[in-house]
Amino acid sequence: MRLSAWLCLVPLLGCQADMSQAQVPTFSLIPLQAGAVELQVQLADTVERRMRGLMAQAPVRHGMLLLYETPRPMTLWMKNTPTALDVAFISPDWKISKIQPMAANSEDLHGSPGDVIAALEMPLGWFAANGVKVGQTVRSCQALPISCPPES
Numbered sequence: 001m002r003l004s005a006w007l008c009l010v011p012l013l014g015c016q017a018d019m020s021q022a023q024v025p026t027f028s029l030i031p032l033q034a035g036a037v038e039l040q041v042q043l044a045d046t047v048e049r050r051m052r053g054l055m056a057q058a059p060v061r062h063g064m065l066l067l068y069e070t071p072r073p074m075t076l077w078m079k080n081t082p083t084a085l086d087v088a089f090i091s092p093d094w095k096i097s098k099i100q101p102m103a104a105n106s107e108d109l110h111g112s113p114g115d116v117i118a119a120l121e122m123p124l125g126w127f128a129a130n131g132v133k134v135g136q137t138v139r140s141c142q143a144l145p146i147s148c149p150p151e152s
Helices: 003-023 047-052
Strands: 028-034 037-044 063-072 085-090 096-102 117-122
Touching: 047 063, 096 117
Parallel strands: 037 063
Antiparallel strands: 028 037, 063 117, 085 096, 085 117
């Protein structure tokens, strides 16, 4: 009886493994400007994509913009993220309000300095190396028109 029960479960376990692989979100690349630097980043604009983030991506080929529909406080951690990162929290007016380093595979919490619309995660040291600082603007007029002021 035990053997027959296991034989019935084995195919289901295989399906479960396939389902978990199918649930890994995919990320589209969007053009982004941070300060004066133009780059391509992955867009995490759904709950599933934001939860997955840069987990298990090593090396990090493209940074990631974690985007919310409305401004809110944001808290990040680095569990299962094998690459140390810097995060820039982006205020509702699309200016960088804080840049903070985050250690790889850490469960330390990194909170925004208030309500933010997004966070930009890049490899550790990227912001300093590219001269991108607090107070500078982040934009993606093509992919995220809301990040660009209307022309007058």
